[in-house]
Amino acid sequence: MPAPARILLQTTIPTIEDDWSIARFSRLAGLFGGLRYAAGAPLFEVVARDRAAAGGADPVLAKLDESDFAALWLFAVDVGDGLTADECAAIGRFRRRGGGLMVTRDHMDLGSSVCSLGGVGAAHFFHTRNLDPDEQRRVDDDPYTTNIHWPNYHSGANGDAQQVTPVGDLHPVLRDPANRGAPLRYLPAHPHEGGVGAPPEESGARVIAAGRSLVTGKSFNIAVAFEPSADGGPAIAESTFHHFADYNWDPADGAPTFVSEPPGHGLAEMPEAQRQVRQYAVNVACWTAGLTAPPAVA
Numbered sequence: 001m002p003a004p005a006r007i008l009l010q011t012t013i014p015t016i017e018d019d020w021s022i023a024r025f026s027r028l029a030g031l032f033g034g035l036r037y038a039a040g041a042p043l044f045e046v047v048a049r050d051r052a053a054a055g056g057a058d059p060v061l062a063k064l065d066e067s068d069f070a071a072l073w074l075f076a077v078d079v080g081d082g083l084t085a086d087e088c089a090a091i092g093r094f095r096r097r098g099g100g101l102m103v104t105r106d107h108m109d110l111g112s113s114v115c116s117l118g119g120v121g122a123a124h125f126f127h128t129r130n131l132d133p134d135e136q137r138r139v140d141d142d143p144y145t146t147n148i149h150w151p152n153y154h155s156g157a158n159g160d161a162q163q164v165t166p167v168g169d170l171h172p173v174l175r176d177p178a179n180r181g182a183p184l185r186y187l188p189a190h191p192h193e194g195g196v197g198a199p200p201e202e203s204g205a206r207v208i209a210a211g212r213s214l215v216t217g218k219s220f221n222i223a224v225a226f227e228p229s230a231d232g233g234p235a236i237a238e239s240t241f242h243h244f245a246d247y248n249w250d251p252a253d254g255a256p257t258f259v260s261e262p263p264g265h266g267l268a269e270m271p272e273a274q275r276q277v278r279q280y281a282v283n284v285a286c287w288t289a290g291l292t293a294p295p296a297v298a
Helices: 022-033 061-066 085-096 112-117 271-288
Strands: 005-011 044-049 071-075 100-104 161-163 186-188 205-212 219-226 235-238
Touching: 005 022, 022 044, 022 271, 061 085, 071 085, 071 271, 085 100, 085 112, 100 271, 161 205, 186 271, 235 271
Parallel strands: 005 044, 005 071, 071 100, 100 235
Antiparallel strands: 161 186, 205 219, 219 235
16 A cells, blocks of 8 residues: 655644634645545645744745655745745755646735746746736726736636636546546635636646626636656646635635635535535545546545
8 A cells, every 4th residue: 555645734824813824724634635546545744834934944845855745735825035045945846856736826926925836836926026927917807806916807706616728628626536537617716816727838738718807807817737758757836826815615614714705615515516526636646646546525
């Protein structure tokens, strides 16, 4: 029986109770920790943590390439200062030695410290850094939360489900093992998702999923996949960390006090959509960790 693959769920901020600290991704950590092989052994050993106190290098991120983690899930919830140059370099070395990445952020400039990662970081577009090359997309999409500007695609209320459209050939992370590999169609909604796109200099990168704004009807990219190659391990760039947050899976879990938008309840009324949300997360975890047969989840 193989040893469990070690997976690191990591935010870019120190532990702050009234913020998007790692405790607000507990459902995701519990889902991964509960996965088992048929014989009962765990698929994953999950480490979930916030970065060390500000003012120095994070002891885990700064030496990530020396660790035995199979994959890093990086939740960039900072305001632009969440990663140091040494940490970005270590994450780059980690991927070059075959480690997998899932890097996600949110609207406007939230999480823009990932720009320094290169490669996967270049797939993330922000308001003042690494702008979307399509100037027509540098406009506000969500008109309701007026202090948040582009990129801010409105896919629905927190707590609702959005329909996702696969782009190009169906990627493994979008295949539903419980339904003969049919496409997964649902992810949690969010009022202001960020922007992602495939960097033209990355030949192995492509957009694999898109959503649609409920306000403007505009299509926007949800996920970019970087295929594993001699240059690095598998990676996913995701438009918002809200696809994985407890609050978006169930608003009853609560959110930081600065979240002002009223939540929805659509996902709670759609058990099949809930299952697909969990399946997508499991698929991404398995793919980034190099496991080729993700289990079907209930």
